[in-house]
Amino acid sequence: MKFFVDTAEIAEIRELAATGLLDGVTTNPSLIAKSGRNILEVIAEICEVVPGPVSAEVAATEYDQMLKEAAVLRKIAPNVAIKVPLTQDGLRTCYALSQEGVMVNVTLCFSAAQALLAAKAGATFISPFVGRLDDIGQNGMDLIADIVQIYANYPAIKTEVLVASIRNPIHLIEAAKMGADVATIPPGVIKQLYGHPLTDEGLATFLVDWAKTGQSIA
Ligand code: G3P
Numbered sequence: 001m002k003f004f005v006d007t008a009e010i011a012e013i014r015e016l017a018a019t020g021l022l023d024g025v026t027t028n029p030s031l032i033a034k035s036g037r038n039i040l041e042v043i044a045e046i047c048e049v050v051p052g053p054v055s056a057e058v059a060a061t062e063y064d065q066m067l068k069e070a071a072v073l074r075k076i077a078p079n080v081a082i083k084v085p086l087t088q089d090g091l092r093t094c095y096a097l098s099q100e101g102v103m104v105n106v107t108l109c110f111s112a113a114q115a116l117l118a119a120k121a122g123a124t125f126i127s128p129f130v131g132r133l134d135d136i137g138q139n140g141m142d143l144i145a146d147i148v149q150i151y152a153n154y155p156a157i158k159t160e161v162l163v164a165s166i167r168n169p170i171h172l173i174e175a176a177k178m179g180a181d182v183a184t185i186p187p188g189v190i191k192q193l194y195g196h197p198l199t200d201e202g203l204a205t206f207l208v209d210w211a212k213t214g215q216s217i218a
Pocket residue numbers: 006026027028129131132164165166184
């Protein structure tokens with residue numbers, strides 16, 4: 001499973017890239033706003049740090065303007081994936097870009113029918129939002145199971161399932177069990193993945209016992 005980080009904070013991205021865990025980055029207009037940075041500058045910096053796909057989202061809602069914005073964003077670096085919303089114009093843009101060999105991430109997916117449309121439009125990634133479905137009382141992970149199953153029925157579909165709106169480690173583990181291709185994870189949740197109380201307890205015991213030996217290795 002590929003791990004992307006869902007942030008536009010360059011310091012966090014640098015720290016995670018140094019661990020070797022990071023296969024890509026996703027951003028969205030809210031994350032760019034939170035960073036307080038210019039989108040072109042911050043995406044360029046991220047692309048220098050992470051060689052994998054870096055999603056940069058168009059802000060337009062109409063096809064012609066989406067294509068114009070995509071032309072600007074894709075010039076930043078070859079690893080930019082253009083992110084478009086799952087609308088008619090978004091999918092038309094996805095189709096046009098994918099015909100030119102540009103990576104496209106179709107975002108704001110909340111149904112299996114939408115995911116099927118994105119695959120037919122040539123999306124590189126489909127981004128179903130699990131946390132936001134949970135927020136309205138629907139099971140976000142059921143959507144991932146449906147999409148993974150549907151895509152598996154058609155080997156011609158090359159679209160990767162990119163689980164988004166992840167809020168906790170359980171979302172990630174469930175997605176991995178279902179065989180989702182990618183998870184985009186907030187930095188805070190990535191940090192949570194390391195922790196287990198028995199790891200802390202075991203290490204504390206080892207340190208105490210090691211001190212009793214009076215030895216040092218290096
Ligand atoms: O980047 C898209 C998605 O991951 C957003 O997550 O937490 O704002 O629902 P969230």
